[in-house]
Amino acid sequence: MSKRKICVVTGTRAEYGLLYWLMKEIQDDPDLELQIVATGMHLSPEFGLTYRIIEQDGFDIDYKVEMLLSGDTPVAIAKSLGLGVIGFADALDRLQPDILVLLGDRFEILAAAQAALIARIPIAHIHGGETTEGVIDEAIRHSITKMSYVHFVAAEPYRRRVIQMGEHPERVINVGAIGLDNVTRLSILSREELEKAIGFQLGERNFLVTYHPVTLKKEGPERAVRELMKALDEFPEAKVIITKSNADTDGRIINQLFDEYAEKWPNRVYLSTSLGQINYLSVLKHVDVVIGNSSSGIIEAPAFGTPTVNLGDRQKGRLKAASVIDCDENAEEIMYAIHKALSPQFRQSLKDMKSPYGSGNASVRIKEYLKHMPLTEGLMKSFYDLCGGLCGG
Structure with a gap:
């Protein structure tokens, strides 16, 4: 066989x-x-x-x-x-x-x-x-x-x-x-192991930034990314790990802005094209806040109890755990959301949080x-009609 x-x-x-x-x-x-x-x-x-x-x-x-x-x-x-x-x-x-x-x-x-x-x-x-x-x-x-x-x-x-x-x-x-299989099956690195793996020393406060294009917007991503960077500037004591954008429309614009930001803060910002799965999940565990619009802030970050500041509309409509704070893409709201995510009261409220995405x-x-699963010839599908064919008169 x-x-x-x-x-x-x-x-x-x-x-x-x-x-x-x-x-x-x-x-x-x-x-x-x-x-x-x-x-x-x-x-x-x-x-x-x-x-x-x-x-x-x-x-x-x-x-x-x-x-x-x-x-x-x-x-x-x-x-x-x-x-x-x-x-x-x-x-x-x-x-x-x-x-x-x-x-x-x-x-x-x-x-x-x-x-x-x-x-x-x-x-x-x-x-x-x-x-x-x-x-x-x-x-x-x-x-x-x-x-x-x-x-x-x-x-x-x-x-x-x-x-x-x-x-x-x-x-x-x-x-x-x-x-979430990665969260339960991979050996997450300790803080010291992570610092050695990526060649970057974490600080007392650490952020992970992952931002991708919002492809249905007529406006390009430049304004939103600059607002994000303006907000990050208000936390000069925080170390910032940034992962570059994907290959969607305008992704290169975002990456160019991140390149410029990393050059501005050479000892504070770590910029990566690809951290790799173990390193990325380890960062999720050891940072204080995830900031951006990636699905990892919605699905994986809550499994570590790490708060997420979710920017804009890219993840609008997705189920979200209590650790996710939605905000508009302007510097003032981003700063407010980061302060909220860092507050002891908010972090305490996540103590018994459960993910809507299983375990x-x-x-x-x-x-x-x-x-x-059976593999029959053609695998034809019929439309499963919730109203028994009576919809629409």
């Missing part, structure tokens, strides 16, 4: 960090064959050629899909998407996987989904049903949901939303947030489902 071939696509350092334990589970199962397709930022020198990290972790990359153009304008991203569809068509034809695993909502993942849909390869989608109203990711995420056959969601409200979109309840499984072990549950 041949092994079931499960192909995992990854295009960014952050996404790979979430998929790591699922890939290990598949790799270690004698009845399964893991296939890996690396694409997007993994293959870009500008973003650190992070496909090497995948190989260093003991995985073989079966195919590389080059698709990123050297630009972050809407035209460049759209053209990259087209190149991705072409590349994934070749990759899937070569690999012939039984199931394609996709996570999230980036344009690289949309390219893979389109190619798989036409090739009639069933898609297993992770993190569907969520809303992020400030970015094009929301439309991409819901589009991938409709192209997918099975869905692994992070919370019960997201499960209900996927079903609301016409997906059959039996194929929509709430496994919790897969990123880990999602990877094992996903692997077991993929291993045993």
Whole structure:
């Protein structure tokens, strides 16, 4: 009996960090064959050629899909998407996987989904049903949901939303947030080990800044980033660790501003293209506040009890723990939110906080489902109608 071939696509350092334990589970199962397709930022020198990290972790990359153009304008991203569809068509034809695993909502993942849909390869989608109203990711995420056959969601409200979109309840499984597997399974570094690993000494007060483009805004990110930096200047005693932005529209503008800020504060600011999963999670544990608009501030930071100052609309609509403080992108509100996050009263209020995203072990549950799910010819879906076909008269 041949092994079931499960192909995992990854295009960014952050996404790979979430998929790591699922890939290990598949790799270690004698009845399964893991296939890996690396694409997007993994293959870009500008973003650190992070496909090497995948190989260093003991995985073989079966195919590389080059698709990123050297630009972050809407035209460049759209053209990259087209190149991705072409590349994934070749990759899937070569690999012939039984199931394609996709996570999230980036344009690289949309390219893979389109190619798989036409090739009639069933898609297993992770993190569907969520809303992020400030970015094009929301439309991409819901589009991938409709192209997918099975869905692994992070919370019960997201499960209900996927079903609301016409997906059959039996194929929509709430496994919790897969990123929390890293919190429970990785050996988080001590403060001293972290300082040695990144070559940067922490202070009495420490911030982590992770900021990405808000792609549905007509206004570029420059004003918002300058407001953020103005707020950071009001805490000169704090050490600041900044991770660079992703390859979305205007990401390079954000990174240029961060480069300038790091040059301004050479002994206070540590700027990284990619910290790596263990270092990043260790930073989450040891800093006093996470500041920015990354999903890690919404999902992983609460698992460490670390407060998050969540800026703007990028994560608007997502379930949030009590440790997340929302604020507008102006310096005064950011400063107020940081002071609140640092206050003893706020930190005490988080003592018995629970995450809305579960407590880990999602990877094992996903692997077991993929291993045993029936693979019938065509895997045709019917629309699951919540009102029994009576909607709309």
